[in-house]
Amino acid sequence: MELTRRALLGLGLGSVALAALAGCGQRDAAPALRLACGERGGTYLQFGENFRDRLDARRPGAVRVVETEGSADNVDLLRRGDADLGLCLADLAAERADGLQAVGRVYQNYLQCLVRADSGLTDAAQLAGLTVSIGAPGSGAAVAARRVIESGDPGRWPRTRQLPLRAALDALEARELDAVFFSGGVPIPELVDRPPATPLRLLDLDEPADRLAQDWPEFYRPVEIAAGVYPEQGEARTVGIANLLLVRPDVAADAVRLLVDVLVDEAPRLVPPGSLGVQYLTESSLIDTAPLELHPGALAAYRSRYG
Structure with a gap:
């Protein structure tokens, strides 16, 4: 069940737990927490590095x-x-993150489908019979990408592969793929740092975006991407998916409280400059981590901030 601001304010950890948190600064330094992020060139890793800094x-x-x-x-x-710790798309967390907890709902990813600018493709239905990458084998993009693909005619689904982002973009330029799905901020850092030799653009996902938002409103919502975010790209509609910062339940409460402090106080410095999708990195939305519960340390931190 989604944790609302009102429900959060009504919860407490008890005087003993709060007293323990108050003395956390006197403890010896703990080993570094390992934060699982994403691929080089993707928004997850850039966000994680900013967070670490x-x-x-x-x-x-x-x-x-x-x-x-x-x-x-x-x-x-x-x-x-x-x-x-680990970053995770909310739709995949619902399927696979049982037993884990959350520090917060941090920012919004965009499911993006890149095609060559000269391809003539204009919507997802035209991918029928073509070859597409739906994300790296260990990525979360595949959940939403498959749902986009499967929202069309079952007899006309494209052939799918799962490639890391850089390999997929290279294959797209080499015409070994017709489209590349990935999930991240806009623009994706890899395309800013290493602009492709072949002009690329986003495929409009208007119809499947509406369908996913209707079938899974707790995870997806249609979002607009302005023209020109990528060269050769006009306005496009796609799928917005919330990101959660996950945590193991055995991580110390005082360590998690520090994470919350940085998420709240340093929000403008965490999402890469120029990226869209920052609307989720706010105090009012950080606590909405459904389908996962907040870690007790995060709960205490948000409660102290909200009075």
Whole structure:
């Protein structure tokens, strides 16, 4: 059940737990928390590095960033105890993150479908019979991408592959793929840092975006991407998906409280400059982590801030 602001204010941890939190600054420095992020060139990793840098200013070495393939990989690492924190799309968290908790709902990803500018493709229905990448094997993009694909005629679904972002973009330019789905901020850092030699543009996902929002309103909503975010791209409609910062339940409450402090106080410095999708990184939305419960340390931190 989604945790509302009113419900949060009505919850408490008890005087003993709060007293323990008050003395947390006197403890010896804990080992660095391992934050599972995403691929080099993606928004997850850039967000994680920004988050680590802001934490370092308060408690040096508090967090170590781990490169991964994305949401699914992050959940697996958390379950195995090979990571303490991890970024994850909310739709995948609902399927696979049982037993984990959340620090907050941080920002919004965009499901994006890139095609070559000269392809002539204008909507998702035209992908029928073509070959598309739906994200790296360990990414979370595949959940929403498959739902977009499967919203069309079952007899006309495209052939799918799962490639890491850079490999998928190279294959798209080489005409080995017809489209590349991925999830991230807009623009994706990889395309800013390494502009493609072949002009690319976003495919409009207008119809499937409405269908996903109707079928899974707790996870998806239609969003607009302005013309010119990528060269050769006009206005496009696509799917917005919330990101959660997940945490293992055994992470210390005082460490989680520090994470919340940075998420709230440093919000403008966490999402990469120029990226869209920052509307979720606000005090009022951070607590809405359905389908997962907040970690008790996060609960205490939000409660103290909200009075």
